[in-house]
Amino acid sequence: MKLVIYEDSTFENFYPLSLIRPIFDLKCGANSLADKIRRNFSDLEVAYFIRNHLADTFLQRNEGASVNDVSALNEDLLIANGRWLCLKSEVSAEGPDEIGTSGDAVVYIRASSETVARCQGESFCELLGNLCEALPKKEVGEELISYCWNLVHHNADALVADFESLGKSGVHGELHPLSCVYGDESQVYVAPGAVIHPTVVLDSMGGPIIIEEDVIVFPHTRIEGPCFIGRDSQIVGGKIREGCSIGPVCRVGGEVEESIIHGYSNKYHDGFLGHAYVGEWVNLGALTTNSDLKNDYSTVEVKLNGQTIDTNDTKVGSFIGDHTKTSIGTLFNTGTIVGMMTNILGGNEILPKNVPSFCLFANGKAFKGFGLKNLLGTAETAMGRRKVELTEADRVLLTHACELTREERMEAVKKARREIRHG
Amino acid sequence: MPSNEEIRERIIKVTAALLKIETTGINDGDDFAKDLGAESLQSVELVAGFEEEFDIEMDEEEALSVSTVGSAVEYIANVVAEQHG
Numbered sequence: 001m002k003l004v005i006y007e008d009s010t011f012e013n014f015y016p017l018s019l020i021r022p023i024f025d026l027k028c029g030a031n032s033l034a035d036k037i038r039r040n041f042s043d044l045e046v047a048y049f050i051r052n053h054l055a056d057t058f059l060q061r062n063e064g065a066s067v068n069d070v071s072a073l074n075e076d077l078l079i080a081n082g083r084w085l086c087l088k089s090e091v092s093a094e095g096p097d098e099i100g101t102s103g104d105a106v107v108y109i110r111a112s113s114e115t116v117a118r119c120q121g122e123s124f125c126e127l128l129g130n131l132c133e134a135l136p137k138k139e140v141g142e143e144l145i146s147y148c149w150n151l152v153h154h155n156a157d158a159l160v161a162d163f164e165s166l167g168k169s170g171v172h173g174e175l176h177p178l179s180c181v182y183g184d185e186s187q188v189y190v191a192p193g194a195v196i197h198p199t200v201v202l203d204s205m206g207g208p209i210i211i212e213e214d215v216i217v218f219p220h221t222r223i224e225g226p227c228f229i230g231r232d233s234q235i236v237g238g239k240i241r242e243g244c245s246i247g248p249v250c251r252v253g254g255e256v257e258e259s260i261i262h263g264y265s266n267k268y269h270d271g272f273l274g275h276a277y278v279g280e281w282v283n284l285g286a287l288t289t290n291s292d293l294k295n296d297y298s299t300v301e302v303k304l305n306g307q308t309i310d311t312n313d314t315k316v317g318s319f320i321g322d323h324t325k326t327s328i329g330t331l332f333n334t335g336t337i338v339g340m341m342t343n344i345l346g347g348n349e350i351l352p353k354n355v356p357s358f359c360l361f362a363n364g365k366a367f368k369g370f371g372l373k374n375l376l377g378t379a380e381t382a383m384g385r386r387k388v389e390l391t392e393a394d395r396v397l398l399t400h401a402c403e404l405t406r407e408e409r410m411e412a413v414k415k416a417r418r419e420i421r422h423g
Numbered sequence: 424m425p426s427n428e429e430i431r432e433r434i435i436k437v438t439a440a441l442l443k444i445e446t447t448g449i450n451d452g453d454d455f456a457k458d459l460g461a462e463s464l465q466s467v468e469l470v471a472g473f474e475e476e477f478d479i480e481m482d483e484e485e486a487l488s489v490s491t492v493g494s495a496v497e498y499i500a501n502v503v504a505e506q507h508g
């Protein structure tokens with residue numbers, strides 16, 4: 001039997017964070033959605049189906065993986081929707097052919113090799129369609145992530161489940177005598193190679209804490225569980241409140257609450273980040289702050305892909321795409337979508353709730369900026385500082401993402417130009 | 424199609440408004456940054472201002488490499504001819 005993890009057609013709902021990665025590579029808890037699915041079906045070889053333009057960079061990170069290869073689907077299959085938040089699932093790889101659903105959406109399809117052969121088509125989409133027509137459906141109590149704010153909403157629960165699955169606890173790195181675990185030490189895992197400086201409190205009263213190898217936690221830091229700090233990250237003082245996943249290779253200070261920082265990003269200085277998802281290679285300048293609660297405590301609306309969506313949640317922060325940089329004093333409103341590879345000069349006024357990708361955003365207006373070549377140069381420099389190469393495949397993907405986001409960006413740019421002319 | 428003289432006048436008008444300087448102080452040989460004081464963000468705003476003024480789209484890197492008022496007249500005249508000719 002083979003496990004197949006696929007992206008369904010809702011990938012735009014996760015923009016900008018899904019512009020350059022498959023939906024299932026988004027994180028919730030200590031690892032990605034795909035990691036959880038693989039963990040649940042750990043004995044199975046895995047094949048992936050993703051948007052074609054993501055394949056080269058996906059293979060860079062997952063050497064030798066089976067990607068978009070329909071010919072590899074010639075055995076019993078468990079096909080998993082990559083949006084499945086698979087925490088301690090009861091679903092088994094063994095069982096009758098069936099489709100597990102959540103409302104109208106497919107969570108998984110279990111199909112024997114005979115059924116797969118009967119339903120095969122020219123493409124994976126055709127196979128899925130044929131299986132959906134052929135097999136019985138049953139509603140299962142499994143969670144499908146629909147938007148980025150769902151990842152943040154479930155992050156604390158996912159951290160608890162991931163800590164349990166980790167099966168490790170205790171302090172195996174260095175914990176200075178003037179620091180402490182406040183709460184149950186069995187709910188804390190500090191990996192070998194991690195260094196906790198003086199005057200740090202690891203507060204596990206509210207949930208478990210995972211600190212991976214080569215993490216450094218500097219003085220005057222309080223880390224409140226549940227929390228995950230990924231390898232080679234540095235926490236440079238401040239309040240890491242409950243429900244945070246940070247890293248790997250992040251530099252974080254100030255106040256962070258119920259947020260996911262995907263990796264290789266910096267929020268070195270003071271400023272509040274709450275109920276947010278920050279992509280990779282982001283730098284949040286000093287005093288960058290986002291709101292995550294409206295003054296009237298009503299539910300937060302998010303503007304995404306031209307639509308206004310009620311999140312049905314009162315605590316919703318910002319969703320910041322990869323490679324975006326903010327200046328000092330940038331202020332994000334509740335429920336803001338910030339594009340990728342955008343250079344924001346905040347100017348101490350609250351920004352609009354939708355900032356396009358690949359632009360220069362200054363004085364409340366979007367500009368084309370200094371061009372894609374300049375942006376790629378900055379990316380190469382930023383990545384080089386962490387000894388990561390910006391490969392040709394990365395450049396191609398980023399160029400493609402720039403093209404995909406052109407229409408939205410040009411609409412904002414033209415509006416800005418009109419304001420300059422008539423302003 | 425506007426003449427180069429008209430293009431020059433309009434470039435000077437946009438530049439003066441954005442950089443908050445007098446039009447009379449702007450000459451062909453003036454470098455936007457070194458002589459007229461345009462900082463990097465203002466250079467980007469100038470490009471946007473010219474695009475709106477002449478209803479054109481310019482390549483960001485090409486446009487930002489145009490350093491003087493006189494060369495801007497030539498560059499924009501070419502772009503206007505290409506896009507509206």
